[in-house]
Amino acid sequence: MKISPTPSALPDPVNAAILEVTDALIVVYDSEGRIVFFNPACEKLTGYRAHEVIGHLFWETLFIPEEKEEAKKVFDSVKTKKTPWRGKKYWVTKQGELRSILWSCTIVPAENGFVSYMVSTGVDVTEEEKIKEALREGNRWLEALLQSIGDAVIATDAFEKVTFMNPAAERLTGWDNSEVHGVPIGKVFRIIDEKSRQPLENIVRGVLESKKSHHKSNDFLLVNRKGEELPIEYTCTPILSEEKRLLGAVLVFRDISERRKRERALQESEQRFRLIAENARDIVFRYRLLPEPGFEYVNPATKAISGYSPEDHYADPDFLFKIIHPEDRSLLEKLMAGDPSLFQKHLALRWIGADGRIVFTEQTNVPIYDDQGKLIAIEGIARDITVRKEMEEALRRSEYEKKVILESISDTIFYLDREMKIVWANRIHPALQNKTEEELVNRTCFEVMFSKKNPCKDCPVQKTFQSGQVEEKEITAPDGRIYWVCSHPIDVPEKETAGVVVTHRDITDRKKAEERIRYLSFHDSLTGLYNRAFFEEELKRLDVPRQLPLSIIIGDLNGLKLVNDAFGHQVADELLRKAAELIKSCCRKEDIVARWGGDEFIILLPQTSLEEAKSITKRIEASFQRAEADPIKPSISLGYATKSSPEKKIDEVIRIAEDWVYQRKLFESKSQHHAIISSLEQTLWEVTQETREHAKRVQKISRKIGEAIGLSERELEELELLARLHDIGKVTVPREILNKEGPLTPEEWKIVKRHVEAGYRIAQSSYELAPIAEAILYHHERWDGKGYPQGLKGEEIPLLSRILAIADAYEVMTTGRPYRRAVSREEAVEEIRRNAGTQFDPHLVEVFLKVVSDI
Incomplete structure (x- = not known):
């Protein structure tokens, strides 16, 4: 295969511009592997400027040592076999950071059969790989957690099918995780009511339907795969997405067999020891129900607790009901009636002591039955818990107050x-x-x-x-x-x-607030650049001999007032932010870029010669020239100066740079204004249904009418300019409204009608358009006063606006629009004649009718 030593040609200007602005990593090599093109995306990622790597072997410059030889082999293979290559490689940035790149390489052959050059493109996937690894780590952590916790866990999908079961759940249910995927939860997790022995409804289904958690801790048995019954407590919770979409449920449960045994043993032990202890300090009694009710025995402790002696209890058969608090007598009556739920339990009953005070007691009652099972007596122990009640109430108040305080x-x-x-x-x-x-x-x-x-x-x-x-x-x-x-x-x-x-x-x-305050104290809140105060402090710090030569670049943004007047401060602010980005992107890391004033920027360049400052200035100008119009192309006037010796005052350097800026603005102001208007005009053609041909036809018709009524040459030129730019204000109207195929809503009409006011403001901001500003404002007024924006009528409407109204209407009718079919010249002329005196100036209509045959 023949190899050309160098590329025959770089990409054409359009493709070159695309390569400059794309986010993809693009590197072009010659046939020897030396870099000939290194796009901005590569510069941004690697930290190398293009001039630092061009001419160097790409595998020696970009790849980590372990992959340099492999990269060269890939290059040789592609060059030899003419077969594209794709894979992942690791680049190392100028700062030594390792980046993972999804990389491809292909040749671009010349017409003579030589390999002209090779193009490699890539995408930085470093962050994606970090996110994937973090997700994998999180999943491993969750799986390990669920495998190790003691509670049993079963997860289901939204259709009650099992998706996961941890080892604890396998042990309790008798099912293996590998067996239950896709199995209905009701088959794996079966529970019954411990008392009624009745199966419970599918609890997962209830949770999925209600989307609310469900928790039970008593009286339930799990029937495992072997048919064994285990007492459990469980919690079932729905799994919801961030959008509250039901994903499934998670069931967490545990075996409480051992806990129950401990609880029962503890109760029995407490009761035995309590009976012994209470003989000494608590009231012990036996109350007879049959044949005649009354106390049979009360121990002496009753005197100390209630103030009544045992004899007082024996003397009156109804004594028990007399000393019980009225609000507790219904409970006592149930106890006397033999309610089994009240025996072998602690009952809180209030007694009324001999001195009238309320005594809180805690009673344990045991039923005594005869041979026929009839309740004949009740034995029990009553403990005075008045002090405890008072302490509990004080503690409750204290705990509540503490909780309220701490939770607040x-x-x-x-x-x-x-x-x-x-x-x-x-x-x-x-x-x-x-x-x-x-x-x-x-x-x-x-x-x-x-x-x-x-x-x-x-x-x-x-x-x-x-x-x-x-x-x-x-x-x-x-x-x-x-x-x-x-x-x-x-x-x-x-x-x-x-x-x-x-x-x-x-x-x-x-x-964060402190950082924000610190940031705002040194930064401009709109552009994010340093503010003037910070710049002046840095200027003092860097205005020292070891930083020489010290250069200053000052920039003044063009057209800001026009944008602010035409589009509002939000668009003007965006223009300032865009300008700040363009300037900063052209400066070095050590340069200090600040917003100097309303539309002014200043750059401090330590250890930078005049020639280097000039180079940076040219780079900024080129960056602005490449910028897109949105809504107008950003433009800036720049000046620079350098302090080369310690004797020179920095204020003088700034003054020189400022003078240069103002001289350039003065010299270039006419061309700058023209460029801004041209940019707006280009935007007008792009956002509306109008074309340059439409403007030319309206210019021709308007000039014919103007010549016929004897307008001066200056007035005719203004009329032609008006015909060309009368709808310039439409650049401020949203495209979706301008290009809407159906009828506009009343609110949309209000927005469209405001274009004349926007056009007026744009014209007022430009000395070129200022003479036709009023004509732009009133070109939708009607002769009968029913037009807009001010409802002028008759000769209150500027003459140029009246001429334009006829010319524009005729041109639109004869050429048609997407929303209106074209009509014949005769139909258009008749329509204008019919609206003379209402929509149009009747005198100008007569003139138009005379000259229309020449158009």
């Missing part, structure tokens, strides 16, 4: 023991809000708050346990939130610190 505090508060495990938390932090007390207690604060396995560096809690003093520290969480953590010791007299109270105050917003 915006800080997250933990009470930690010496092992740094949570005893109590106020759940202010979002990570704690949905946690139960069981999920928080005995977990560490650094695990709950920051998802860490070990305490934070310089942990204030550890320091408090060591010093016994209040310790504070600013800590940044993995999610980027910033907290001010304060640890207060809880001291026990003559003992080491028993625990700590830790507050976590989220100061992220405050930090």
Whole structure:
């Protein structure tokens, strides 16, 4: 294969422009592998400027050492086989950062059979790979968590089909995870009511239908695959997307067999020991129901508790009902009637003591039956719990007040023991809000708050346990939130610190506000560039001999007032932001770019010669020339100057640069205004149905009428300019309204009608168009006063506007529009004649009728 030593030609200007603005990474090599083109996207990614890499072998410049030889082999293969190559390679930036690139390479042959050059394109996929890896890591973490937790977990889809089961669920249900995918949950998770022995309805279905969580902790048995019954408690929660779309449900349950055994054993033990203890200090009684009701026995403790002696109880058969509080007598009557639900339980009954005070008692009652099973007596123990009730009420009030206070505090508060495990938390932090007390207690604060396995560096809690003093520290969480953590010791007299109270105050917003304030104090809020105050401080700092030569570039944005008048301040602001981006993109990292005034920018270039400042100025000018019109092409006048010696005053350098700017604005003002108007005119043709040919025809018709009524040459020139640019204000009307095929709504008509006012403002802002500004404003007025914007009539309407109205109407009728068919010349003439005196000036209509045959 023949190899051409150099490319025969670079891309044509249009393709070159595309290569300059595309986000794709594009590198062109010659047949030896030397870089001949390095587009801006490559510069932005790698940090290399094009001139730094052009002429160098691309595999030596861009690739990591491990892939340089492989990259050269790919190049040789493509060159030899003429076969494109695609794959992933790693580039290393100028700063040493590794970037993952999805890369392709192909040849561009010359007409003579030589390989002219090779084109490589690429896409930076580094961030995508990081996101994918993070997602994989998250999935691995979740899977490991579900595999290791003690609770059984089953997940379903929105159709009640099982999608996952962890080992704990496999153990309890007897099913294997590999068997149950797609199996209805009702087959795998079967529960019955422990008392009625009746199967329960499909709880997952209920949760999916209601989209609400469901929790049960008692009286339910799980029937596993072997038919074994296990007491469980469960929670079923719907899985909803961010858009509240139902994705499925997750069922979490646990075996509570051992817990039940412990609870029953504890109850039996407590009852045995309580009976022994209560003989001494509690009231022990036997109350006979048959044959005659009354107390058979009451121990002496009743005197100390109620103020009544045992004899008082024996003397009156109705004594029991007399000493019971009236509001509790209905409960006592149920007990006497043998309600089984009231036996072997603690009943809270209020007694009225001999001195009238209320005594709170806690009673345990045991039924005594005869051989026929008839209730004949009740034995029981009554404990005076008045003090406890008072303490409970005081504690309840105290706990409520503490809760209200702590929950109203915006800080997250933990009470930690010496092992740094949570005893109590106020759940202010979002990570704690949905946690139960069981999920928080005995977990560490650094695990709950920051998802860490070990305490934070310089942990204030550890320091408090060591010093016994209040310790504070600013800590940044993995999610980027910033907290001010304060640890207060809880001291026990003559003992080491028993625990700590830790507050976590989220100061992220405050930090951001401080950063924002700091940023705004040095930056212009509109453009993001440095502001004048910062620039002047930096100027003082850098105006030293070691920074010489010190250059200044000043730029004055052209046409800002016109854009502001025509399109409003929002579009003008966007023009300023665009200009700032263009300027900054052409400067070096060490250069200081600032907004100097309303439409002025200034650049401070340390250690930069006059020639280098000139080069940067040319680069900025070229960048503005390449920019697209939106709605007008941005334009700027630039001047620069350099301080070469310490004796020269920096103020003088700035004055020289400013003078140069103003001289260039003065010299170029006419051409700049013309360029802006041309840009607006080009935009007009693009956004409307009108064409240059339409404008020329309207110019021709208008001039014929003007000549016929004896207008001067200057007036005829103004008339032709009006015919060309009378609809210039339409550049401010949304395209979707201008190009709408159907009828416009009243609100849309209001927007369209405002184009004459916009056109007037544009014309007023340009000395070229100022003479026809009023004619533009009134060219939709009617002779009868029913036009807009001001409803002028007759000769109140400028003469040029009246001429244009006839010429424009005739041209539109005879050539047609997408929304209106064309008519014949005769029909158009008749329509204009018919509207003489209403829409059109009748005298000018007569003139038009005389000259129309020559058009």
